[in-house]
Amino acid sequence: MRVPAQEFKAPDHAMSVETVGMTMRFGSFTALNDVSMRIAAGSFHVLLGENGAGKSTLVKCMMGFYKPTSGQMMVEGLEVEIPDPRAAHDLGLGMVYQHFTLVPSLTAAENLVISRADAPALIDWKKERQALSAFMDRMPFSVPLDIPVGRLAAGEKQKLELLKQLYLGRRFLILDEPTSVLTPAEADELLGMVRGLTSAGELTCLMISHKFREVTAFADEVSVLRRGEYVGGGKVSDLSTSDMAAMMIGEKELVKPAARVAYQGVPVLSVSGVRAPDRSGLKTIDIADLTVKSGEIVGIAGISGNGQMELMEILTGQRPLEKGEIRVKAEPYHARRGEARKLNVRYLPEEPLKNACAPRMTVAENIFFRDFDFTAGSSQLWLDGSRMLEQAGHLVSEYKVKTASLQSPIASLSGGNVQRAVLARELTGDVDLLIITNPCFGLDFSAVAEIRARIMAARNAGAAVLLISEDLDEILELSDRILVMSDGHIAYETPAANADIGEIGRHMAGHH
Secondary structure (H helix, E strand, C coil): CCCEEHHHHCCCCCCCCCEEEEEECCCCCCEEEEEEEECCCEEEEEEEECCCCHHHHHHHHCCCCCCCEEEEEECCCEEEEEECHHHHHHHEEEEEEECCCCCCEEEHHHHHHHHCCCCCCCCCHHHHHHHHHHHHHHCCCCCCCCCCCHHHHHHHHHHHHHHHHHCCCCEEEEEEEECCCCHHHHHHHHHHHHHHHCCCCCEEEEEEECCCCHHHHHHCEEEEEEEEEEEEEEEEEHHHHHHHHHHHHHCCCCCCCCCCCCCCCEEEEEEEEEEEEEHHHHHHHEEEEEEEEEECEEEEEECCCCCCHHHHHCCCCCCCEEEEEEEEEEECCCCCCCHHHHHHHHECCCCCHCCCCCCCCCCHHHHHEEEEEECCCCCCCCCCCHHHHHHHHHHHCCCCCCCCCCCCHHHCCCCCHHHHHHHHCCCCCCCCCEEEEECCCCHHHHHHHHHHHHHHHHHCCCEEEEEEEHHHHHHHHHCEEEEEEEEEEEEEEEHHCCCHHHHHHHCCCCCC
């Protein structure tokens, strides 16, 4: 017999939750197929899987955002009905999302009080502050309650999101990639707190993550989804990262990059004394000196919002300079198309569908953008349709771009395939300078391996590569030299071979 959510009395301790035969179909597409999974009370459980494996669909079914086609949810051994998110909350289930859900202009205290379903129209702040103070005394960590949330650091905001769920009485918490906006130290602190709460029996946690370091350091158990099905799992102590990766990708072989070639040539990109306003117009991007040589990858690490996006805009000619100079191969560079062609400069911007494609145009047309008006080194006035299809077909095959047809709009492709198509275009021909931002953001395991191998191959072939990424693991894996960007300027530099993660993290957080 199913128990309606409002009749279930949520306990004041960690709860067990189970999905039984959970299936979700969207028309003829099966996103989840017969997924049965148990998350033990007081455990820290991680859900792994490539993009499109069904992780988000599963947690949305658990939280009442979707009504599953078939299957049941069990909470504390009882079959429960979850028609909507409010019912999930009544059962003591909560979720912390990848992006913040707080009101930036309100203080932490105000955010907590208004998040309650029973928040009064007229708030007695004296009484509420006493209750909040008593609540914070019971918590293993705290955040400043009287500062507007917009002024808090990312780590503090994420802690507040977690505190909000505990304040609302949630005893089972889903975390959706909660550390994607945090420094390594902030991530370890947050997950350490969650681990402490689960160990104390106050909370059960199910975390979606793609970072094996976090899984091995904090989780008790893992469950793995592949193509909408449960394919395995177990205790983290019994599994190696390669065991987990093998479950995630199945029979597919991951592409391994060629060994790093020990070669470094002359400077290709030189940025000196560059100043430009940031997005807000209130701060300045100030790059005193940045050089990238042929045959090296220079990685720029930093938390989102510290000027990396503006630096990419400066290098692509989208943000005008107040002063300073950019040179490529010793020539002044203004990112005009003719200059980029002559000096063999290529770009892979963040979110390529928005920044490097015409979404409604076809896959073939997008791949052909670089050369549509040139043939054999001279310009032409007409479009050679057969040459376009032939070239696009060859690159789609070589870069394994999955598309229904070369004539499909590029917007119909998955994120990984858009990324592959843009890479195919940008890495064709001679490449002397490659400037890339978050090349693997949101991509699955096998696409990440393939794209990183392509970047390494370009570097080994003598290209100078500037890699701007918020994924520190990616920076550490690919870079020869690492720079940290903080508050609009380069705050730290280290060779990658002897990089200290703690030191990098401190500079990312602005603690020099």
